[in-house]
Amino acid sequence: MPDYLTVMHVGDRSAATIDAGGVRPTFTGVLVRDGYGGYAHLTGALHAWCGAHLLGDLRQIHDSDPPGQVWADALATTLLDAHHAV
Secondary structure: OOOOOOOOOOOOOOHHHHHHOOOOOOOOOEEEEOOOHHHOOOOOOEEEEOHHHHHHHHHHHHHHOOOOOHHHHHHHHHHHHHHHHO
16 A cells, blocks of 8 residues: 555535545544544544645634734744745
């Protein structure tokens, strides 16, 4: 079996549909995901936040109070700079 596989799941975000889509409850690798609760039952996996979703979250935080949430814009800029450097 290959060391690296990617499963792209489409459909609703329930645990049953995620499992039916090929994401197994016994998965123990890194699961890059969004914030939907349907993934919470995958307790053996290391859960990592999707970079695109993280940038969206940082944008929302910054836009809610630009002078008070400068850190969110700085972090987003740092992540994008790192992405482009790679």
